[in-house]
Amino acid sequence: MEGDPFFNFQALADLAVIALAAYSSTRLDLKQISKIYILAAYLGFLAWLLRELGSLPDGNGLVSIAWGLTVSTLLWVGLRKNQLEYFKTGLATLVLIAIKLLVIDFSNLNVIWRILIFMGFGGVFLFLSYWIKDLWNMKTSDKPT
Numbered sequence: 001m002e003g004d005p006f007f008n009f010q011a012l013a014d015l016a017v018i019a020l021a022a023y024s025s026t027r028l029d030l031k032q033i034s035k036i037y038i039l040a041a042y043l044g045f046l047a048w049l050l051r052e053l054g055s056l057p058d059g060n061g062l063v064s065i066a067w068g069l070t071v072s073t074l075l076w077v078g079l080r081k082n083q084l085e086y087f088k089t090g091l092a093t094l095v096l097i098a099i100k101l102l103v104i105d106f107s108n109l110n111v112i113w114r115i116l117i118f119m120g121f122g123g124v125f126l127f128l129s130y131w132i133k134d135l136w137n138m139k140t141s142d143k144p145t
Contacts, residue, residue: 005052018044035085042089046070060105061113067097068124075132094128097121 005011018041025037046067053062071093078087101121106114 005055011048011052014044014048018048039089042074046093058109058113060100061109061117064097064101064105064117064121067093067100068121071097072124072128075128079132 021037021044022041025034025041028034028037049066049070050063053059053066056062071090074086074090074093077083078085078090098121101117105117109117
């Protein structure tokens with residue numbers, strides 16, 4: 001790969017294609033095709049992060065952190081805007097991150113990275129469990145009984 005991660009021609013061109021796919025999903029009339037486009041853009045973004053951050057030293061840990069921030073954003077948007085598809089996609093990606101942590105990250109990273117990621121994601125999962133419960137209760141308490 002030529003140039004720095006994120007700032008090379010391939011990375012910027014791929015990011016432009018991902019952004020165009022996401023934008024196209026907002027312009028399509030058919031809901032099902034629109035969902036396919038936005039899902040493809042999301043998966044493309046995750047793959048883009050994997051490729052760009054994975055090439056750095058200790059890149060697996062950075063990929064997990066970036067994916068975790070992406071999932072947190074997706075879960076928040078899904079709950080705040082009452083978009084069940086975003087919420088489910090965020091939870092599915094959260095499971096993917098947990099599997100990646102156990103299978104790849106903990107076997108290939110230095111001990112300090114393992115400790116930091118384990119503690120960080122443990123805290124994030126704990127925070128998300130309380131946060132999701134509070135937001136979920138807000139949505140259900142808004143409904144008349």
